[in-house]
Amino acid sequence: xxxxxxxxxxxxxxxxxxxxxxxxxxxxxxxxxxxxxxxxxxxxxxxxxxxxxxxxxxxxxxxxxxxxxxxxxxxxxxxxxxxxxxxxxxxxxxxxxxxxxxxxxxxxxxxxxxxxxxxxxxxxxxxxxxxxxxxxxxxxxxxxxxxxxxxxxxxxxxxxxxxxxxxxxxxxxxxxxxxxxxxxxxxxxxxxxxxxxxxxxxxxxxxxxxxxxxxxxxxxxxxxxxxxxxxxxxxxxxxxxxxxxxxxxxxxxxxxxxxxxxxxxxxxxxxxxxxxxxxxxxxxxxxxx
Numbered sequence: 001x002x003x004x005x006x007x008x009x010x011x012x013x014x015x016x017x018x019x020x021x022x023x024x025x026x027x028x029x030x031x032x033x034x035x036x037x038x039x040x041x042x043x044x045x046x047x048x049x050x051x052x053x054x055x056x057x058x059x060x061x062x063x064x065x066x067x068x069x070x071x072x073x074x075x076x077x078x079x080x081x082x083x084x085x086x087x088x089x090x091x092x093x094x095x096x097x098x099x100x101x102x103x104x105x106x107x108x109x110x111x112x113x114x115x116x117x118x119x120x121x122x123x124x125x126x127x128x129x130x131x132x133x134x135x136x137x138x139x140x141x142x143x144x145x146x147x148x149x150x151x152x153x154x155x156x157x158x159x160x161x162x163x164x165x166x167x168x169x170x171x172x173x174x175x176x177x178x179x180x181x182x183x184x185x186x187x188x189x190x191x192x193x194x195x196x197x198x199x200x201x202x203x204x205x206x207x208x209x210x211x212x213x214x215x216x217x218x219x220x221x222x223x224x225x226x227x228x229x230x231x232x233x234x235x236x237x238x239x240x241x242x243x244x245x246x247x248x249x250x251x252x253x254x255x256x257x258x259x260x261x262x263x264x265x266x267x268x269x270x271x272x273x274x275x276x277x278x279x280x281x282x283x284x285x286x287x288x289x
Contacts, residue, residue: 002051003052015116016029020057024055026177028188030191040059043055048161052170053158053165054179085164085165096136112164183213190248194206209225224269227286
C-alpha cells in the first residue's frame with residue numbers, strides 16, 4: 001500500500017486542470033482557455049489499484065510583477081516542496097524553454113515529464129519530441145506521452161507515479177474525491193463562469209468570496225460575493241437589466257449542481273474594492289475566507 005502527494009506543475013494553459021479532472025473522472029478544477037485561470041491549489045484523490053495518489057493542481061508558472069500573480073507563482077513553487085513527487089506538463093507543441101525554466105527552480109522532489117496533447121500530432125512527431133527531451137534524461141525519472149482524449153494513456157501515467165510514492169497508509173478515505181473544502185470548489189466554479197461570460201481582461205480584476213453555505217437534504221443555498229476593482233467593471237459584470245450576472249449564475253449553478261448532485265440556490269452580489277488585486281493583505285484574506 002502506497003499513499004502520497006503529487007504536485008501538477010507547468011506553464012499557464014498547459015492542461016494541468018484538464019489532467020486533474022481527467023484522472024479523477026470528475027470536474028473539480030477550473031478549466032478555461034484564458035491564461036492564469038487557476039489561482040489557488042485544488043486537490044483531488046485518485047485510487048490506483050491499492051495505492052492512493054493525492055494530486056494538487058497549481059497556478060501556472062509564468063513571469064509577472066503583479067502582486068496577485070507573484071503570490072500565485074509563490075504558491076506553485078511552495079507546492080513543489082510540499083509533495084512526494086512532481087508531474088511537469090509540457091505541451092507537445094512547446095520547445096524545451098518552459099521545462100528548462102522549471103529545472104532552474106531546482107526541484108528537490110523526483111518528477112515525471114508528461115508530454116500533453118499528443119493526439120494533436122502524428123506518432124512520428126511525438127517520437128521526435130521525445131528524442132528531443134532525451135538530453136534531459138538525467139533530470140526526470142520518466143517521460144510519458146499523454147492525451148486527455150485517450151483513455152489508454154491513463155494507466156501508464158498512474159503506474160509511473162505510484163513508483164515514486166512512499167509506503168504509507170491512506171491519508172484519506174478511499175471514497176473521498178477531494179480534500180479541498182467544498183466552498184473553495186464552489187468559488188472556483190463561479191470564477192470559471194465569470195471567465196466564460198466576460199471579456200479577456202475583466203476577470204483578472206475580479207474574484208469570488210463564498211459568504212455562506214446552507215446545506216439541506218435536497219438543496220444547497222450558496223450566498224456569494226463577486227469582488228471587482230472599479231464601478232465600471234461592476235456595471236459590466238451585472239450587465240443590462242442584470243443579464244450578465246444572471247448568465248454567470250445559471251452557468252455556476254449547473255456546474256455546482258453536477259458536482260454535488262443537488263439542486264442549487266445561488267445568490268450573487270457584486271461589490272467594488274479599488275485595486276484589491278494589488279494588496280497582498282486583501283488577496284490573502286480572499287483566499288482564506
